Amino acid sequence: MNDMNDYVVFDHVRKVYHVGEVDIEALADATFSVAKGELAIVVGESGAGKTTLLNILGGMDTLTSGKVLLDGKEISSLSMKELTRYRRYDIGFVFQFYNLVQNLTALENVSLATQICKDPLDPAETLKAVGLGERMYNFPGQLSGGEQQRVAIARALAKNPKLLLCDEPTGALDYNTGKQILQLLQDQAHNSGATVIIITHNKAITPMGDRVISVRSGRVQDVKINEHPVPVSEIEW
């Protein structure tokens, strides 16, 4: 059964890292869900466990116990290879530091992702959609931080993923550029129907999300649903 509200489900997820003889509980008990087409914001202080949450949701890490579902498919039980396929087909990832391949043009960086997808969007179109139609033949080094992040977003979007995961997408950007990026992401969710999860420590941007999940000490402290998310342009921080 696929409840639209339960597009992404974290069910009592626990993650323990073994560092030497010490067990570090990165996630103690995280439970939340995100609906399809929502822009969810996971917010928390450094060390709250939000990166672990991201890693698990992004198929980059396994969990110790609990369950994670995306679009009704259980991710928590996937093998490494299945996780790769999951990342390949279902997840679009936007990094804090863009992680563009310096040696490839903007277009090529997008193509790098679409090359391996089943049903990708057209890279050039996607770049145009993120406002980089003019610069698609530029190398990352020739682009500003915001432009690079747009390329990164375009790369994630062009995969046509089920879920767009963004890790501090504005962390390396200046205020205005950051806002533009956030706007782009909000537009993706609200206008294009993409499910977007933004992970950030910046509480100020939470009003823009449809759903705000606060994480603290490895637990989901609070899940707040904004019936009326604020447009990014109205947010100040």
Next chain:
Amino acid sequence: MLKKSTFREIKTSLARYLAIFAIVALGVGFFSGLRDCKESMVSTARRYLDRTEFYDYQILSSYGADDDSVALAEEWDGVRAAEGSIQIDVMGRSGDGDSRALKCISIPERINTLSVVEGRLPENVNECVVDSYSITDAGYNVGDTIEITDENSKDKRKQFKVKSFEIVGTVNTPVYLDYQRGSTDIGNGRLDAFFFVDKEAFDVDYYTNLYVKLTGDEPSLTEEHEDKLKAREDSMKDLAEQVREKRRETAQKEAQDELDEKKQEYEDGLAEYESEKADAEKQFSDAEKQIRNAQAQINEGRSRAEKGIEDATSALNDLEPALVEVNDGIKTLKSERKKAESGLAQAKEGKKEAEEGKAKLEDGIAGLEQAAQLDPDNAEYYAGQIEGLKTELAGVDQKLAEVNATIKEIKTGIKTIDKKLGEAEEGKTRIEDGIAKANEGISAAQSGLAELDRQQKKLNSSRSQLKSERAKAEEEFAKAKKELDDAKEELDEAQQKIDDMETGNSYAISRKENAGYSSFDSNSSIVSNISKIFPLFFFLIAALVCMTTMTRMVDEQRTQIGILKALGYSNAQIVGKYMFYSGSAAFLGAVLGFFAGCKVFPVVIWNAYTMMYGFSDTVDYIINWKLGLGVLAVSLLCSMGATWVSIAADFRVPPAELIRPKTPRAGKRILLERITPLWNRISFLYKVSIRNIFRDKKRFLMMVIGVSGCTALLIAGIGIRATISKVADYQFDEISLYDITVLFSKNMNENRQKDFLKELREETDIPDENVRFLHRDELTMVMGDKATDITCVATEAEGFDEFINLHNGDQHIDYPGPGEIVIVRKTNHDYGLNVGDVVTLREDYHETQVKVVGVADNYVYDSIYMSPETYREGFGKDPDLKAAFINFEEGTEEETIRNVSAAAAGYKYTAAAQTNIDVRENVSKMMKSLNSIVYVVILSAALLAFIVLYNLTNINITERIREIATIKVLGFYQLEVSQYVFRENLFLTAVAAVAGIPMGDWLLKFVIDNIVLSMIYFEPRHGPYDIPIAVALTFVFAFMVNIAMQKRLRDVSMTESLKSVE
């Protein structure tokens, strides 16, 4: 604080620290290890040679040597010691094994001393020690007995007092440093092994070899020692000549004495023969005389007997009629007597009648008278009757008287008859006696004759016996005479020989001509030449790797450097930290590498060479301090220099900029992209790779240099092997087509050629044209200011192709005409002599100028070729034919060739015969042991490729860890990730491999050119698959590195992608 940070740095980046350490250790190890090899080998051999007092010169003369020669040598200026040695090649057998050609040598005491490998040295003449190298090959073991077999000639067997030796040990001798045992004139021409026995076991009073040690303590295998050998050469030649001269005198005297003895023997024999012959003659003539006498006696006896018979017979003839006469007489007498008797009886009758008539008358008277008286009356009547009676009485009386007279007469008659009869009887008896006597005489004579017949018979048989005996004796005497004559002829010949006794030859042969010694010399220089360039390559790569690693490290630590600088640390302090880091790693690596390399490599190479050289199991551990300090300095310079260069770049920018992350190098279009049609066809996964490759030029270069170096090493290594190991094949399959070389001690004129061929044909049928008698001798060739001794072959051009195929590559070279010579490639290579050059040839005191018209391919030995006319005109004499090549049809069995070689060696004027099979085997074997070096090279090339690829891939991964993590997050499968990274590697490997081909070619040429051997010329050659194999191997190594790096890639954590850029 900084110090602490440095040590922590080492601890945290131990892998990198170890990488520098390892590459330096390897580089230094290879470099110094291989460099050290020759010295280690040479030192090992040197110790052995000096310890065993390996000879400096060997003095040989046609007359051998003796104790006087030894004394002469010892007194000679510049000679420290001399020792004679008896060496005789014999066929020996152990148990019921095959018999082997062995060299039996007297146990040396001072020079070329033996080292016992197993068992002990002989303690008496019945014991021996054998060749430790060939003992198993020859099938002997300690405890076995070597018998000098009967197949040895009688003369050879005579040279041994003891003919069976118990093996009590195995030994090494420096004279046979390697496996080569040389050739011989017995068996199949190849010596199998040697064995040593006490000098007393020989029954000879001369030495075959005289060994000399020179004064001076220059160690063996040094240039000083070689100089010394060269400097004393003339002196040694003089010594050899003197030894020969003295020995010749002695030998001549000995030979003369011996000959005189033989002559005396001959004379004695002759005298004996003659006296015996005379005796025999006398005996025979005596016997004949006796026979003659006997015959005469017999004849006399016979004639006497025959005369007796004749006389007797004639007497009988006389006697028998006499007997008949006598008998007739007797008969007559008897009948007369009978008549007389009957007359007497008549007479007596008459007398009786008369007396009776008288008596009756008287009675009638007396009766008448009485009657008268009584009748006187008729007295007258009476009276007248008386008267008438009386008258009648008177008549009767008368008658009576008459009868009586008759009787008396008769009786006298009878008496006469009887007398006569008696006489006749007597005569008869006499006759009868005579007859009996005559008969007796006849029968006696007849029995005498029979006896004589018997004697005659006996005499006849003894006569014929005598005759046959005489004939026999005469035959024997004739034989003896012939023997004596033969002996005389021989003696005359021997005398002639002694009278003509040649000066003979004498040689002073330096140790450099000892096969084992010179092969060791060659082999160690090959090792040294090969190890000259290869390790350098290695060392360079090590420096390169070290440099990139340090550059990378400094790059990574850029921020930290900025911070330290910002904190106020001086440049020197900061540099110090990194210098210490790289310097200490390089130092430790260099030290370990040096000592380990010097220890390990010589051992590895030596182990390969023990196949050839059995004299030492261990190789000397030589520490060349100069080399050590050199490599240490260079290692430090490279590692620390690289560090300095990297850091210096950082110092030029302000700390603030250092703290900020280094701007990633901008992406750039590469040339290839301008070729749009091509570029558009490339999937951009490849585009990434291609861009990456060309973006980082430094890495590109390093990779290409490193990997192409590896390919080049492989090509060179395999090429060396192909070049070296095939040298014999090339030579004997393509050039020297003949199978046997024979050297003669005399010019082979037509008669000798015929004799020689006849001997060969006893083995197998060889056509005339398969045996080429030719001139082959050393002469001096002068090229400008350089001169060399070279073998000159002078022969007719026709058919020579069948023996030696002169060609240059694919091009056939015509046999040189008058005034021309063909040289071989080694001469061309060593002296730069080329076609068209004119050289001077010097033989004795003649010089001639000739033109080089061809350079022929040749690998083993070197020589020049010319026509007999060139020789004749150039040197004013006919070329002597003192050599022959024998060629066999393709596919002739080895055994046949060997047998012919042995037969050739057995010819009386043969000095040496050698099959190319043996030469080939020797060369091949020598070359085979070089394989070990090739394997070391290949192994090091592999290791090198591995290190370079690993290091660069590692750096590549480290540098791009973020990119890799990102594409992993993007959902690239493991294989795709690998391809994404390794595609570059393989591409670079391909580029490098291609670049490595000409490099390898060059390297091979360089190495081969540097291997200068006296006997062999190497021409760099690739086997058909060498280059593909080398390239393939390079790829194999690249793949291996990729496989090894897979794990590293797998372990790249995707969370790296989330980290901030440093």
